[in-house]
Amino acid sequence: MSKMVPLPTNSIIPERDLDKIPVLETRHLGIDFGGLTAVDEFNLTIGRTEIAGLIGPNGAGKTTVFNLLTKVYQPTRGTILLDGKETSGMSTVQVNQAGIARTFQNIRLFSSLTVEENVKIGLHNQVKYRTVSGLLRLPSYWNQEKIAHERALELLSIFNMEDLAGHRAGSLPYGAQRRLEIVRALATNPSLLLLDEPAAGMNPSETAELMENITKIRDTFQIAIMLIEHDMNLVMGICEGICVLNYGRIIAKGTADEIKRNPVVIEAYLGKKKEG
Numbered sequence: 103m104s105k106m107v108p109l110p111t112n113s114i115i116p117e118r119d120l121d122k123i124p125v126l127e128t129r130h131l132g133i134d135f136g137g138l139t140a141v142d143e144f145n146l147t148i149g150r151t152e153i154a155g156l157i158g159p160n161g162a163g164k165t166t167v168f169n170l171l172t173k174v175y176q177p178t179r180g181t182i183l184l185d186g187k188e189t190s191g192m193s194t195v196q197v198n199q200a201g202i203a204r205t206f207q208n209i210r211l212f213s214s215l216t217v218e219e220n221v222k223i224g225l226h227n228q229v230k231y232r233t234v235s236g237l238l239r240l241p242s243y244w245n246q247e248k249i250a251h252e253r254a255l256e257l258l259s260i261f262n263m264e265d266l267a268g269h270r271a272g273s274l275p276y277g278a279q280r281r282l283e284i285v286r287a288l289a290t291n292p293s294l295l296l297l298d299e300p301a302a303g304m305n306p307s308e309t310a311e312l313m314e315n316i317t318k319i320r321d322t323f324q325i326a327i328m329l330i331e332h333d334m335n336l337v338m339g340i341c342e343g344i345c346v347l348n349y350g351r352i353i354a355k356g357t358a359d360e361i362k363r364n365p366v367v368i369e370a371y372l373g374k375k376k377e378g
């Protein structure tokens with residue numbers, strides 16, 4: 103067993119967010135699968151415009167945390183507060199409407215639909231068609247449709263993808279599909295965007311561009327972003343607060359500099375040094 107370094111009690115929320123209600127707060131969050139405790143005592147606070155990182159070795163419980171936050175899994179214990187309000191009892195759809203959007207480790211697009219249609223699926227919880235006006239194709243329907251079209255193009259322009267609006271999503275190169283997933287998640291107008299390994303499969307120049315774009319998204323939309331990522335250059339380069347999980351428990355929280363120097367983190371990643 104390694105010697106535990108006491109967790110810092112100070113907050114890692116950026117100073118500019120300290121006077122606002124945190125976008126997310128989890129208290130004693132945990133989940134068991136049968137006899138396996140996948141996540142335990144997960145306590146984390148994320149500021150309204152923070153870019154936060156969740157890192158840890160394979161199987162540490164990172165995706166399970168995202169599944170808990172988005173209600174794919176119901177927690178065994180603990181609470182989740184979104185904008186100061188508990189999300190217990192909410193479904194995945196309700197939690198999305200309340201402000202949490204996510205992307206997945208494996209791309210989940212509607213590959214036979216166009217790029218624009220994929221974004222419009224995200225917009226659907228924003229632009230509400232009345233069933234009757236939609237069925238009868240009344241003027242109000244076309245008005246909503248025009249708004250959705252313009253908004254979809256505006257969102258695609260974040261990644262300079264407007265020209266691809268009519269292309270089939272499945273025909274896009276891999277990196278573009280990952281970007282489209284982010285756009286679709288953004289279309290649901292989240293206050294917290296969860297990105298599960300956004301740089302997976304990207305080449306170094308795509309990753310560098312992604313880093314710029316994640317920061318741009320935060321600046322433009324003034325939202326919080328939490329990302330799971332194995333690419334340490336990306337994590338250390340753009341995350342303000344970093345939380346490290348190991349065997350389902352937080353072993354460290356801090357800034358990039360603090361995390362890089364933390365012996366417990368180094369050991370979790372690099373393995374225990376030989377005694378003597």
Ligand SMILES: Nc1ncnc2c1ncn2[C@@H]1O[C@H](COP(=O)(O)OP(=O)(O)OP(=O)(O)O)[C@@H](O)[C@H]1O
Nearest residue numbers: 135138140158159160161162163164165166167207
């Ligand atoms: N639905 C489930 N049923 C049983 N066990 C599960 C379930 N979901 C996750 N687990 C277990 O919980 C643990 C954490 O898995 P998780 O996928 O969250 O890890 P991770 O940190 O995201 O890993 P990676 O970096 O490899 O994606 C693993 O032991 C996994 O097998």
